[in-house]
Amino acid sequence: MTPEQKGFLLLSVVKMLVVFTALMVVVALLTLAERKVSAWMQNRIGPNRTGPGGLLQPAADGLKNFLKEETTPALATTPIFLLAPALAFIPALMLSCVIPFAAPLPVDFDVTWPLLGQIAYHGALPMAVTDLPIGFLFVLAISSMGVYGIALAGWSSNSKYALLGGLRASAQMISYEVAMGLSLIPVLLMTGNVRFSEIVRTQQDGLPLVLPLFLSFFVYLISGFAETSRLPFDMPEAESELVAGYHAEYSSMKFSMFFIAEYANVTTICMMVATLFFGGWDIPFTSWDEQGGVLQTLATFLVFVLKTGFWVFFVMWIRWTLPRFRYDQLMALGWKFLMPLALAYIVVIAVTLWGLDTALPDGSPVLKSSVLALLNVVLGAVVFFGLDRGTLLGRPSGPGRPTSRPATVRS
Amino acid sequence: MAIGVKVMTRPGKEVSYLRATLKGMALTFKHITQPSVTMQYPEQKSTNEWTVASRWRGTHRMLTDEQGRAKCVACGLCPQICPANCIKLVPGEDEQGNRYPLIYEIDEFRCVFCGYCQEVCPEEAIHVGVHYENAEYSRDRFVYDLERLTSQTHAVSTLWDPADPKGQ
Numbered sequence: 001m002t003p004e005q006k007g008f009l010l011l012s013v014v015k016m017l018v019v020f021t022a023l024m025v026v027v028a029l030l031t032l033a034e035r036k037v038s039a040w041m042q043n044r045i046g047p048n049r050t051g052p053g054g055l056l057q058p059a060a061d062g063l064k065n066f067l068k069e070e071t072t073p074a075l076a077t078t079p080i081f082l083l084a085p086a087l088a089f090i091p092a093l094m095l096s097c098v099i100p101f102a103a104p105l106p107v108d109f110d111v112t113w114p115l116l117g118q119i120a121y122h123g124a125l126p127m128a129v130t131d132l133p134i135g136f137l138f139v140l141a142i143s144s145m146g147v148y149g150i151a152l153a154g155w156s157s158n159s160k161y162a163l164l165g166g167l168r169a170s171a172q173m174i175s176y177e178v179a180m181g182l183s184l185i186p187v188l189l190m191t192g193n194v195r196f197s198e199i200v201r202t203q204q205d206g207l208p209l210v211l212p213l214f215l216s217f218f219v220y221l222i223s224g225f226a227e228t229s230r231l232p233f234d235m236p237e238a239e240s241e242l243v244a245g246y247h248a249e250y251s252s253m254k255f256s257m258f259f260i261a262e263y264a265n266v267t268t269i270c271m272m273v274a275t276l277f278f279g280g281w282d283i284p285f286t287s288w289d290e291q292g293g294v295l296q297t298l299a300t301f302l303v304f305v306l307k308t309g310f311w312v313f314f315v316m317w318i319r320w321t322l323p324r325f326r327y328d329q330l331m332a333l334g335w336k337f338l339m340p341l342a343l344a345y346i347v348v349i350a351v352t353l354w355g356l357d358t359a360l361p362d363g364s365p366v367l368k369s370s371v372l373a374l375l376n377v378v379l380g381a382v383v384f385f386g387l388d389r390g391t392l393l394g395r396p397s398g399p400g401r402p403t404s405r406p407a408t409v410r411s
Numbered sequence: 412m413a414i415g416v417k418v419m420t421r422p423g424k425e426v427s428y429l430r431a432t433l434k435g436m437a438l439t440f441k442h443i444t445q446p447s448v449t450m451q452y453p454e455q456k457s458t459n460e461w462t463v464a465s466r467w468r469g470t471h472r473m474l475t476d477e478q479g480r481a482k483c484v485a486c487g488l489c490p491q492i493c494p495a496n497c498i499k500l501v502p503g504e505d506e507q508g509n510r511y512p513l514i515y516e517i518d519e520f521r522c523v524f525c526g527y528c529q530e531v532c533p534e535e536a537i538h539v540g541v542h543y544e545n546a547e548y549s550r551d552r553f554v555y556d557l558e559r560l561t562s563q564t565h566a567v568s569t570l571w572d573p574a575d576p577k578g579q
Contacts, residue, residue: 040443045451321435388429 003110007121011107015129016097023096027263028058030312037316068252073158076249080156085250085257088149091142092264097129098138099271100196102281102301106292124292126197127281127301135194139272140181143227146261147173150236150246153258157249165245168327169236172226175334176233180223182342186216186349187276190372200280204290206365210277212372213349214380217277219342224269226334228262230315232322233330240324270311271304278307341383348379465569468524469542471517472567473560474535481561482536485510489528489537497521498528515557519545526570538567 001009032047032054039046047054072078104124112118132138147170154166187209188194191202203209210217226233237245247258274280281300283289289296289303325333352375356368450458457463473481485502497520503513528537542565547553 037443039447041439043442043445043448045447045449317436317439321439322432384429388427 003118003120004122006116006119007109010116010119011121011125012129015127019096019101019129020093023093023264023267024260026267027260028062030263030267031061031259032057033312034316034319037313038320041317041320062256065253065256070252070254071249073249075158077156077158080152081249082254084149084153084156085254085261086149087152088146088261089257089264091145091149092261092268094142095139095268096264096271098132098135098196099268099275100126100128100131100200100280101271101304102127102297103289104197104292105294105297127297128196131195131197133195135196135199136184136187136272136276137194139268140177140184143265143268144173144177146265149258149261153250154236154246157246159249161243162246162248165236165238165242165248168238168242169229169246172229172233172235172330172334175331176223176226176338179219179334179338179342180227182339182346183216183219183223184276185342185346186213189346189349189353196275196280199276200282202365203279204282204287207369207373208277208279208282208284212369212376213277214373214376215341215345215383216349217273218380218383219338219345220276221273222333222338224273225315225318226330228265228269228315230262230266231319232325234324235327235330238324266312266315267308270308270315273311274304274307280304280307337387345379348375463541463543465541465566466572467541467543468526468539468568468570469565470519470540470545470563471522471528471555471560472538472540472563472565473515473557474538474567475561479561481512481515481557482534483512483515483532484534484536485512485515486533488531488533492527492531494525494527495521495523497523512557515560517555517560519553519555520550526568529568529570539570541566541568 035057036046036054038044047057050056050060072081104126107121107123107125110118110120110122150169150173151166154162154164154169157163187199190209190213191199193199193202199209206212225231229236235245236242237247242248247255250258281289281304283300283303289300349372352372353368356363356371360367448460450461473483476482485500487500487502490496490498490500497518499514499516499518500512501514502510504510524539526539529539532538537560540563542563545553
């Protein structure tokens with residue numbers, strides 16, 4: 001192995017450890033943040049007894065979960081029952097490894113260590129565990145794996161509530177994955193790449209993609225809510241209907257793993273939104289952050305954390321604002337509104353981009369983005385008006401609107 | 412007999428999904444900026460907005476006279492009226508013929524805190540108290556004997572609001 005390969009390997013392992021640790025800490029803090037935000041929104045204080053301002057509450061919760069009794073239902077399919085939390089947990093953690101969280105760090109070292117020998121690394125170190133060439137396709141693919149854990153958990157628990165929860169989860173995730181995948185195609189059309197670093201670079205040159213691709217962002221955000229089964233789409237674990245849904249039979253750390261997976265998914269969705277639509281680690285309106293340096297890496301990391309943090313707050317904000325959807329409304333929104341909208345939007349964006357490339361072959365990216373942004377204002381207004389009035393959602397199906405008089409019942 | 416089902420037509424024009432969502436989000440955000448109403452209980456036991464009512468009926472107190480003896484004359488009215496039958500009274504009599512309680516025990520677990528004992532007491536001896544922190548390590552500690560009843564110092568219940576005795 002050459003010293004460069006060794007250096008790459010070593011730095012990758014270090015990055016993995018750092019990202020994994022950071023993610024677990026973030027997840028722990030998110031459980032606290034969720035409770036705090038909900039408390040603030042209800043004029044309460046929230047957990048404030050353990051540690052300064054309640055900061056040690058996640059640790060206390062974690063300890064409690066470790067010490068609780070692990071139960072397995074007598075009629076559960078034990079191997080799958082044991083496997084399911086891991087199947088939900090691992091993909092959730094894998095997702096975060098492709099998202100760049102800071103500007104590349106210039107690294108230049110050449111040392112000789114005992115046992116390892118000569119280790120060297122020269123050049124910019126991408127601040128993601130790996131800057132995969134398949135970028136967000138990887139995220140889409142792996143996030144779909146998470147549904148296996150949930151569906152199998154529901155199935156193997158041998159409980160009606162859990163089964164219904166798992167069933168709902170799989171139906172919901174499959175439905176919204178379609179809209180989610182389609183909503184990212186305009187991003188691909190704009191940037192011409194699925195690699196995260198390239199997407200960030202495109203946004204540095206032009207505008208953040210939320211402006212030219214607002215409707216994509218909108219669809220992606222809603223699908224993201226549904227994918228992570230957060231309120232208002234938390235049908236898989238609807239407390240008032242299904243006790244706790246797919247994890248009704250789980251206790252102790254196995255339950256905790258589903259919990260961690262959910263929050264890791266929320267973090268990933270928020271990081272994706274920040275990266276794909278809000279310029280990732282890029283500091284807007286300045287090119288100082290692109291010069292490369294330790295300070296730049298730190299500053300861009302901070303900006304990335306802020307952007308992600310805002311969207312995490314947004315997720316919680318929505319959660320404590322909206323009630324749960326009815327299941328048929330959820331399906332109608334996914335299939336009858338978001339998917340056609342995403343499809344139509346692909347066509348519109350493709351045509352506009354082709355038109356712009358033909359009309360302004362050497363127009364700057366900012367100009368093209370601005371034209372698209374203007375287009376989005378118009379489209380957005382139309383879609384929002386239609387959505388607001390409910391005309392785009394179509395007629396509600398189900399028992400809400402019988403077509404004829406109900407049959408008379410003799411008593 | 413047909414079951415009458417009223418079929419509602421869905422509202423059309425006045426429907427609002429997004430505006431209602433945004434309105435709701437504005438509302439929840441407004442609440443973040445508002446001060447919290449939580450009372451920090453163990454440190455803070457009452458606020459300007461909330462105090463324990465003077466009519467609160469909690470664990471009992473036996474009032475004492477100047478010599479520190481219980482005012483009780485062991486007339487037996489309170490065990491008689493007690494709906495939960497939680498008062499145990501064994502009367503005694505001293506040389507001057509004054510009756511006093513030999514044993515006076517209240518089982519606070521059986522007590523329903525109706526306050527009849529206080530109402531019926533001719534000597535204003537037994538009272539229900541304005542008190543709610545009653546945690547103990549064992550069940551038998553909840554049978555309060557005479558010594559415990561006389562040594563407690565919390566406020567006694569007024570049973571009715573002195574400003575509004577008829578509850579109007």
